[in-house]
Amino acid sequence: MPIIAVVVIYFSLLMVISRWTGRKATNDAFYRGERRSPWYMVAFGMVGASISGITFVSVPGMVTSIGMTYLQTCMGFIVGYVVIAFVLLPLYYRLNLTTIYSYLGQRIGRRAYKTGASFFLLSKMTGAAVRFYVVCWILMTTGLGTTGHEGAVQNGGLFALVVVVMTGLIWLYTRQGGIKTLVWTDALQTACLFGALLLIIYKVIGDMGMTVGEAAAMIRDSELSKVFVLDDWVSKQNFWKQFLSGAFIAIVMTGLDQDMMQKNLTCRSLRDAQKDMCTYGMAFLPANLLFLSLGVLLTVWYQRHGLSVSAGDDLLPQYISLTAYLSPLTSCIFILGMVAAAFSSADSALTALTTSYCVDICERADDERLRRRVHIIMAVVFVVFILLFRVLNSTSVIDAIYILCSYTYGPLLGLFAFGLLTRRTTYDRMVPYICITSPVACYLLDLLLGQCTGYRFGYELLMLNGFLTFCGLWVMSKKE
Numbered sequence: 375m376p377i378i379a380v381v382v383i384y385f386s387l388l389m390v391i392s393r394w395t396g397r398k399a400t401n402d403a404f405y406r407g408e409r410r411s412p413w414y415m416v417a418f419g420m421v422g423a424s425i426s427g428i429t430f431v432s433v434p435g436m437v438t439s440i441g442m443t444y445l446q447t448c449m450g451f452i453v454g455y456v457v458i459a460f461v462l463l464p465l466y467y468r469l470n471l472t473t474i475y476s477y478l479g480q481r482i483g484r485r486a487y488k489t490g491a492s493f494f495l496l497s498k499m500t501g502a503a504v505r506f507y508v509v510c511w512i513l514m515t516t517g518l519g520t521t522g523h524e525g526a527v528q529n530g531g532l533f534a535l536v537v538v539v540m541t542g543l544i545w546l547y548t549r550q551g552g553i554k555t556l557v558w559t560d561a562l563q564t565a566c567l568f569g570a571l572l573l574i575i576y577k578v579i580g581d582m583g584m585t586v587g588e589a590a591a592m593i594r595d596s597e598l599s600k601v602f603v604l605d606d607w608v609s610k611q612n613f614w615k616q617f618l619s620g621a622f623i624a625i626v627m628t629g630l631d632q633d634m635m636q637k638n639l640t641c642r643s644l645r646d647a648q649k650d651m652c653t654y655g656m657a658f659l660p661a662n663l664l665f666l667s668l669g670v671l672l673t674v675w676y677q678r679h680g681l682s683v684s685a686g687d688d689l690l691p692q693y694i695s696l697t698a699y700l701s702p703l704t705s706c707i708f709i710l711g712m713v714a715a716a717f718s719s720a721d722s723a724l725t726a727l728t729t730s731y732c733v734d735i736c737e738r739a740d741d742e743r744l745r746r747r748v749h750i751i752m753a754v755v756f757v758v759f760i761l762l763f764r765v766l767n768s769t770s771v772i773d774a775i776y777i778l779c780s781y782t783y784g785p786l787l788g789l790f791a792f793g794l795l796t797r798r799t800t801y802d803r804m805v806p807y808i809c810i811t812s813p814v815a816c817y818l819l820d821l822l823l824g825q826c827t828g829y830r831f832g833y834e835l836l837m838l839n840g841f842l843t844f845c846g847l848w849v850m851s852k853k854e
Contacts, residue, residue, distance in 0.1 A: 396551030404552030407640030419560025434669030450620020455655025483802030491734035570711025784839020
């Protein structure tokens with residue numbers, strides 16, 4: 375079967391890289407890559423790790439409902455990455471941190487440190503499980519012959535087997551070298567992901583008998599290519615809501631995320647890390663433009679063939695299923711891209727979760743036996759979270775991730791903002807209660823506004839959550 379052949383060949387390449395980078399690897403190599411990573415390899419690999427299977431599936435499908443307005447959020451990402459490069463990275467390098475949550479312990483207190491690390495563990499495990507869930511059911515529907523999303527979900531035994539096998543492969547090639555291995559495997563995975571994307575775009579253009587120039591003109595003139603919403607302040611797609619939310623999402627989900635920052639902290643110097651972050655940030659906008667353009671092309675392809683346009687996350691997978699019998703190569707290319715996307719996001723998540731638990735929760739950074747045990751445990755918990763999400767999911771996956779991040783990353787935003795923007799001392803014992811109360815208050819406020827006015831929070835919920843956490847810390851604090 376194509377899916378098995380692709381996975382075997384791809385995994386063999388990853389194992390070669392793992393053996394090369396994992397020889398005589400210590401805990402320092404697993405956690406910080408011995409601070410020897412070339413910045414350009416880190417930047418290239420981070421693009422693929424950020425995009426993951428979510429972008430591959432959900433972003434093309436966005437055009438059927440909101441056009442290209444997601445680019446407004448991506449523009450905000452660039453501002454967020456600049457803040458990370460010139461505000462957060464200098465702090466992390468000056469303190470020579472292994473995990474970024476150590477800063478909270480130095481600035482606020484021990485309970486703030488543990489609370490921040492705990493929220494990261496919950497946030498990352500949840501977000502990574504959502505991303506991996508998408509890829510697994512896509513591989514089932516396109517590679518293993520199950521019928522549609524519902525068919526994949528209902529076939530629980532096969533789905534669980536796919537999840538376990540894929541997670542086991544990821545654990546196998548990351549168990550020795552950790553982040554030192556991921557810097558190089560992520561670069562390979564990014565190349566495969568974008569190679570697959572470009573080949574699929576070329577295939578869709580060819581199916582419609584168009585040249586690349588004609589396709590670009592059609593995308594430009596399409597009603598689905600609307601980017602800016604400047605006149606509707608109530609809409610979730612309003613420019614300023616999307617732009618500001620994008621900036622804060624980037625700061626929180628990258629700058630305050632051990633998974634993403636762990637790669638940056640492997641660079642040889644602060645200047646290298648800043649070049650890495652700025653390069654990576656600038657690449658995010660054109661990358662997402664490609665995915666959205668694919669969505670427009672697929673919508674037109676459906677219309678020309680007299681087919682009903684699939685909604686949301688089914689737009690690309692259904693095209694692959696419909697054309698696989700005509701072009702098996704297209705199916706193999708798609709599977710390669712999805713596997714690369716799955717591995718690039720999940721492998722770094724497992725490594726970061728292991729790092730944070732050993733260093734932040736257990737405070738035993740030098741214990742290699744503990745690190746190996748925790749790595750296995752995190753892989754098992756990861757599988758459990760994916761299977762739970764399979765049962766509970768009922769919304770667009772990329773929206774689900776951002777909604778979840780608004781609740782779980784908001785307290786991290788408030789903690790770091792309080793530490794960076796004030797010189798006050800908070801009552802450390804109150805920090806866990808404040809960080810739990812804030813997301814609950816946001817949830818209740820969202821329900822209340824929805825019932826009374828019809829307004830529901832979008833991605834801006836993250837900013838509100840962080841603000842409430844900041845205010846709670848301020849109230850429970852005093853001047854130094």
